[in-house]
Amino acid sequence: MADDKKRYNIRISGLGGQGVVTSAHILGNAMDNAGKFASLVPFFGSEKRMAPVEAYVRASSQPIYEVGEVVYPDIIMIYHSQVVTHGKSYTMPFYTGLKKDSLIIINSDIDVLDEEDKAVLNRLNAKVIQFEATELAKKVAGTELATNMAMMGMVLGMTKLVTEENIEKAVRERFLGNSFVASGGTASLDSAIEKKFKKKEELLSKNMEVINKTFEMAASIDLSNAPLVTKIEI
């Protein structure tokens, strides 16, 4: 995707507990660290594992005025295959409103798109990247809780919106700062993951390892002549 694109409207669909809202906040802060602009809107019902959660991020090199959910996204990130297969998104099908020439990143290497989906997405000249973000998180960081880091690394690697330094600072703010609480559920997940890593610095470096890995993967992807779906081995 072009580096000079002025605005990305990103819709992130996932399930409760996957860190959808957290990664939206980190994306926003990374943009801020890069001297660019971002706005974000989380959207969830009752906070529980496996329930649909969406977050919307607008990222731009210019100030952003508009607010609200992203109805017409140009990037869609799917954190769980059930978003597609079980309709766990706020709009169904999950690509409702997708604009032309857009990007979809799915955390799964299973063929989750049916023929009808593929026909619509081909018509829109969309590109789909599929990879096992959760497996990658487990392999590199030793926990599926770093799935969101893998997804975030992939989208930032593909769009080149910010540098790895910008992201590292944002991840550091998220886990070492004390100014951010997404919700009570997030706080308990935080304490769970903190127990897993004795030191927060270790948690930080594991997260960054995941992000660096996805950056490397993104650098090897050329979508210019790619078919609709590109599957990436982890």
Next chain:
Amino acid sequence: MSLNKKLVDMNYLLKEAPREKHFITGAQAMAEAVKRASVDMAIAYPITPQSEVMHLVGDIYAQGHIKEYYRAEEELGTMSAIAGAARAGVRLFTATSGPGLLRGLEAIVSWPGHRVPCVLGVLTRVINAPLSIQPDNIEMAYLMHSGIVMLHAENQQDTFDMTLAAFAITEKVDVYIPVSVSTEGFFVTHAKGYVEMMDEELAFNEPDPYKAPVPAMDNEVPPARIQRDAPVQKSNFMSYLIHSVWQQEIWDSNQRAMKYIYEYLGGPIEVQNPGADVMIVASGCAAAQAREAHRYAQEEGLSVGFVKVRAIRPWPKAEIREALATTKTVIVPEHNIIGWLCKEVKAAIPNSGIVTEGPRVYGGMTLPVELIMTEIYDALGMKSEVLQA
């Protein structure tokens, strides 16, 4: 009792005092304004849905920025208590949302006639069934015919500045009716934006009882009857007469607020790219979406302008007429089904046929900029990219 702040006039506070940038929610922005307004008393009922505003105002009361906080029994009680407290000559603040506003409406519509100076925050939420707690702003239509001054904030910064200005406007001797500051729930109240604020040790001058056109009641020696001869006790004709001159004076007071809206807020409307073929007219959160559409249109080199309406009452009829004098199409994006702003715009200009109905979203839905762009392309006779469902 004093709050130990450096007291300054509103012009200094709004225009000259040094400001620092903060990243806060719209609800915080409103509470931060209240913090700097030397408020004597806040009154509220914690109804659902609400915004965080009255909770945050409770916090700043606990921190010593407000003299008194009274938790009323319910919304009608809140709004009645505001009227009662106003008789004691104190500076008042309350805020409510959607169903709470309607529940308190009986008392609220009587405030202007009772010459109650106060500031009312309206953080809009759906009021009509089916149940929703989302930010539809149809409730503002119910306030439009009450006589109350109505400001409509586009974002967190507006919410802060307008709330502060409202405290000055409501107490002007030639106004002395309540001022409401509305903004969309969730989109503004729950979302963070950049707000430039002055130091919290600065505060607006305390109310001057000698400048009040209605003397405060001495509750140490309360009057036996507030009105010796209520209009209803006179003949019907006296009642009609008193009511008519009284309400005419209220609406004149409402009009007289306009010069202060110019003084403190730079006027009731903001115009970008005047004289364009297509003008987008919007207020509140819809103005943020319209501002974005206007920017996209400029990038595409289209003849599109933008009018943001800050004051819904007094209604800036002359200003709107002038801003739309040469345009060919007017687009009015709104967050409600009836299109109350659209009706007002149509009534303000001689050629109402140029006004497009909408785009509108209801039930608190997002107003996508793409919907406004589609209307712009249609107005300019351009083929627009069809948005898939």
